[in-house]
């Protein structure tokens with residue numbers, strides 16, 4: 026369905042949620058919103074929406090007047106042996122959820138709309154993109170920053186909301202925006218967890234009941250690290266050892282990394298100073314999950 030032109034703010038009833046599949050229709054919608062004086066918020070997603078995504082939408086709604094959500098499973102950020110083909114997709118469900126949230130526009134392009142010819146132009150944040158997930162998923166963050174740049178050019182949002190769950194992605198996008206002077210504010214929303222602590226993720230849908238229980242070890246290990254930090258431990262090596270020890274107790278969980286890094290530069294830290302990111306990635310069966318926590322020292326009073 027092609028998007029229509031939005032009525033000016035305050036000009037009576039708003040149109041319902043629009044769904045645009047083309048770049049042209051999305052641009053027309055967003056430019057009309059801007060001409061009407063609306064502040065535009067963008068929530069980039071790959072669909073298969075859960076409460077975590079909806080929390081990003083709510084943050085965007087609270088800070089902008091016109092919320093666009095993109096749904097695009099971006100092939101550029103998947104490696105050749107990764108789960109691109111089986112990544113969960115349910116457009117009708119996503120559409121209904123976003124409608125309930127009062128989203129103004131869904132941008133749901135096809136792969137050929139986003140990449141009419143195979144991409145040969147990339148945006149890459151050198152150095153940062155090879156850290157954490159970038160180390161075990163070569164090219165992943167280059168794919169993310171390329172598609173996010175394209176989305177920023179298409180929607181031209183005033184702000185874009187990302188989840189803290191992918192803390193490396195947040196650091197890399199912030200750096201891209203800074204280095205390329207992109208006129209968009211990056212807003213970060215907290216991790217949303219299941220009642221038992223598992224961080225919400227579209228990939229949780231892959232877990233069978235046994236793996237679902239095993240997956241809990243990620244958040245348990247992070248909580249253990251946080252508690253150790255709160256008791257006064259500041260050595261990154263000791264904090265990592267405590268987290269890894271817990272993960273090793275779950276033999277079907279294969280650790281990818283457990284790191285303590287600076288949340289901006291993603292450089293490893295030896296001693297946790299004022300603010301450090303503890304990030305974990307592990308395979309539960311074939312499913313790769315990530316989670317993290319920020320450790321903050323209280324400023325001296």
Ligand code: PAF
Pocket residue numbers: 069070071097099102169172173191194
């Ligand atoms: O976080 C995600 O879901 C994706 O990496 C993003 C930001 C939508 C880019 O494809």
